[in-house]
Amino acid sequence: MKEINVFDYTQPRQILLDYLSLRQKKDDKFSVRKWAQEMELKGHSLLIMLLQGKRSLRGKHVQFLKKGMNLNAIEEKYFLTLIQYEKAIDLEEKEFYVEILEDLHPEKNFESKKVDAFKIISNWYYMAILAMTQLKKFSGSEEEIFKRLNGKLSIHEIRSALTRLKEMDLLRTDENGKVQATYNRISTTDDITNEGARIYHRQVMDLAKEALTNQNIEDREFQSFTMAIDKQKIPLAKEMIRKFRAKLSKTVSGNGDYVYQTNIQFFQLTECLVNKHEDEGVRRIQ
Numbered sequence: 146m147k148e149i150n151v152f153d154y155t156q157p158r159q160i161l162l163d164y165l166s167l168r169q170k171k172d173d174k175f176s177v178r179k180w181a182q183e184m185e186l187k188g189h190s191l192l193i194m195l196l197q198g199k200r201s202l203r204g205k206h207v208q209f210l211k212k213g214m215n216l217n218a219i220e221e222k223y224f225l226t227l228i229q230y231e232k233a234i235d236l237e238e239k240e241f242y243v244e245i246l247e248d249l250h251p252e253k254n255f256e257s258k259k260v261d262a263f264k265i266i267s268n269w270y271y272m273a274i275l276a277m278t279q280l281k282k283f284s285g286s287e288e289e290i291f292k293r294l295n296g297k298l299s300i301h302e303i304r305s306a307l308t309r310l311k312e313m314d315l316l317r318t319d320e321n322g323k324v325q326a327t328y329n330r331i332s333t334t335d336d337i338t339n340e341g342a343r344i345y346h347r348q349v350m351d352l353a354k355e356a357l358t359n360q361n362i363e364d365r366e367f368q369s370f371t372m373a374i375d376k377q378k379i380p381l382a383k384e385m386i387r388k389f390r391a392k393l394s395k396t397v398s399g400n401g402d403y404v405y406q407t408n409i410q411f412f413q414l415t416e417c418l419v420n421k422h423e424d425e426g427v428r429r430i431q
Contacts, residue, residue, distance in 0.1 A: 151220045152250050156312060157202050157227040159261075161195065162305035164214055169299055177301075184209040196301065198308075202228045223249045261313050262331050266341030269348045269406075270298055271306055275315065275326045276404045285324025293404070349408050356406075371414065386411055 149167065154160050168175045177196065181189035186209055194200040204225055211221045223246065230242035246255040265271045274290060277283050287303045298306075310316035314329050356365055374382065386409055393407065 149214075151214075151216065151223055152252075154227070155255065156308075157224060157231060158195070158198060159305065159308055159312070160214070160224065160227075161210070162301060162308060163264075165196065166299070166302045166305050169301065180213050184213040196304065202231070204228055219249060261309055263341050264309060265313065265315070265331060266338060267344035267348075268306075269345060269352065270294070270302070271310060271315075273404055273406075274303075274306055274310065278316070278324055278326045279399050280401050280404065283324065285318070346408075349406055350410075352406060353408055376417070382411060 149160065149164050151160055154163075165177070165180065168180070177192055178189045181192045184192070186192065191200065195202060195206065207221060207225045207228070210216075211224070214220075216224060226242055226245050226249065230239060230246060233239040233242055243255055247253050273294070277290065277293065278285070280293075283289070285307075287300055287307065290303050290307075291298065291300055294303075307316065313331065315327055315331075316324060317327055318324055353367075357367060390407070390409060
């Protein structure tokens with residue numbers, strides 16, 4: 146069974162990072178050592194260095210990496226060409242490999258970053274990492290992020306997220322070595338944004354359930370109430386919620402000790418029977 150679609154990627158190392166993250170989500174005992182065994186490597190140190198970016202991916206590495214990801218012949222060729230494209234020095238050489246990649250791609254399109262945008266929009270920890278850049282004395286290291294998130298993510302998931310944020314120009318390191326958010330916007334299609342947002346909201350609601358159980362009441366605030374509302378006032382209610390959200394962020398965010406998550410849900414709880422009865426009456430007349 147395929148874990149990822151290599152044709153969604155423009156960066157070869159990101160494929161490895163995402164593949165490992167997915168395998169570990171499905172099997173928390175899956176390790177780099179076990180993955181190296183699947184590739185029939187004698188040890189796992191080379192694989193670790195490739196994942197960390199301490200060793201550059203080379204064409205000869207594809208021979209064992211394809212075993213670990215079950216790549217078919219076309220996927221293997223695409224993966225190999227991605228490595229060659231990344232290593233190309235001048236524009237002419239890069240354009241040569243782009244033509245090959247476009248020819249291998251099922252949609253004849255290489256420059257798509259749909260998967261990067263979707264993952265950033267749909268996974269809560271990307272926004273959490275960006276928010277961490279406003280913490281006091283934040284170094285931006287994988288180890289610090291792991292500790293601050295209290296083990297909610299693996300080191301490999303954090304490495305994958307940092308790599309993607311930098312490649313999408315959402316995170317950068319300044320001349321003093323400080324990690325900063327760029328506050329650039331992600332440009333993508335409405336279908337990607339909408340589906341990603343739905344996944345994101347489900348994730349942060351799950352995080353809220355965990356906090357309700359595991360955090361002290363002094364460290365959290367949970368409020369909920371139910372009310373009847375005229376449908377004509379729904380736009381007004383939504384606008385008031387948006388203004389509150391903006392005001393809260395402007396007043397208390399920045400130069401922090403912790404990253405906090407704020408969730409606001411406003412949704413319909415009952416059906417309007419008046420309209421339904423009217424519709425049923427129309428159908429009976431017809």
